[in-house]
Amino acid sequence: MKHLLGIENLNKDQIMNILETAVSFAEINQRQIKKVPTLKGKTIINFFAEPSTRTRTSFEVAEKRLSADTYNIAVSGSAIQKGETLADTALNLQAMGPDAMVIRHSVSGTPQLLTEIMDCSIINAGDGFHEHPTQALLDAYTIWQKKGGFEGLKVALLGDIYHSRVARSNIYLLNKMGAHVSISGPGTMLPKEVEKMGVTVEKLPKYAVQDADIVMMLRVQNERASNLLYPDVREYSRYFMLTPELLKLAKKDALVMHPGPANRGVEIDDVVMDGEQSVILEQVSNGVNVRMAVLYLLLGGADK
Numbered sequence: 001m002k003h004l005l006g007i008e009n010l011n012k013d014q015i016m017n018i019l020e021t022a023v024s025f026a027e028i029n030q031r032q033i034k035k036v037p038t039l040k041g042k043t044i045i046n047f048f049a050e051p052s053t054r055t056r057t058s059f060e061v062a063e064k065r066l067s068a069d070t071y072n073i074a075v076s077g078s079a080i081q082k083g084e085t086l087a088d089t090a091l092n093l094q095a096m097g098p099d100a101m102v103i104r105h106s107v108s109g110t111p112q113l114l115t116e117i118m119d120c121s122i123i124n125a126g127d128g129f130h131e132h133p134t135q136a137l138l139d140a141y142t143i144w145q146k147k148g149g150f151e152g153l154k155v156a157l158l159g160d161i162y163h164s165r166v167a168r169s170n171i172y173l174l175n176k177m178g179a180h181v182s183i184s185g186p187g188t189m190l191p192k193e194v195e196k197m198g199v200t201v202e203k204l205p206k207y208a209v210q211d212a213d214i215v216m217m218l219r220v221q222n223e224r225a226s227n228l229l230y231p232d233v234r235e236y237s238r239y240f241m242l243t244p245e246l247l248k249l250a251k252k253d254a255l256v257m258h259p260g261p262a263n264r265g266v267e268i269d270d271v272v273m274d275g276e277q278s279v280i281l282e283q284v285s286n287g288v289n290v291r292m293a294v295l296y297l298l299l300g301g302a303d304k
């Protein structure tokens with residue numbers, strides 16, 4: 001594998017290889033000195049053309065712990081603001097000889113385009129509505145660590161599915177690994193013919209959550225919607241927020257997950273978000289392990 005553009009084109013063995021590799025990096029991340037020379041001499045550019053806290057920081061932490069040289073670029077402060085095209089920006093960055101570029105962009109397909117004009121490895125850190133592969137991998141790692149596997153698990157995926165690249169990547173991944181995904185959200189937030197992705201669609205969250213092993217909430221992505229997709233926030237919360245009462249319908253040991261950032265009190269109640277079943281901050285910690293594994297596997301690192 002040279003690039004990581006999405007989960008759709010990965011097979012089960014490739015996914016398991018990434019998760020198993022992440023275990024050894026989890027061990028390194030427990031050490032007092034969390035740094036190994038694995039990617040010494042490699043140059044990685046993080047190009048985030050959309051806001052990010054978790055993904056951008058955890059890629060940078062992962063790169064630095066692997067001893068790579070890292071450089072961060074945002075649209076603000078780059079020559080894109082002076083009218084340079086993304087392709088010209090990419091060609092100029094390529095001319096500096098990076099080994100990899102981590103890219104987040106609001107336009108679906110941008111990472112794919114970069115593989116056609118750049119020589120280095122391209123890692124998709126979230127593109128438009130399309131995919132967010134490292135998020136799905138860190139979610140899978142969290143589930144695998146907590147549940148011991150995927151086969152037969154019921155995963156309730158709730159909220160704004162239509163705008164969610166996290167949803168798409170998770171549906172691809174969980175289906176490949178043998179879990180069953182039940183989705184629920186307002187009709188305006190469900191993609192057309194989503195059943196064809198191999199999920200069960202429920203009108204109300206209570207049916208999706210019933211006996212679920214995992215309840216994964218998604219953020220309402222107002223920034224991607226051209227019109228308001230629900231009458232008002234109170235209506236949305238009334239029918240679609242993950243409350244303690246709704247969570248009671250899931251299995252007693254169900255995990256509560258959310259990719260973040262979360263709209264507290266809109267899609268998830270504070271009590272649930274901060275509750276005992278929540279593994280939301282563990283997802284973030286696991287993101288470093290998984291991103292170290294992805295970088296190691298793509299860039300052919302030496303000793304761990």
Ligand code: CP
Nearest residue numbers: 052053054055259260
């Ligand atoms: N989950 C996620 O992609 O979060 P950020 O937008 O903070 O990177």
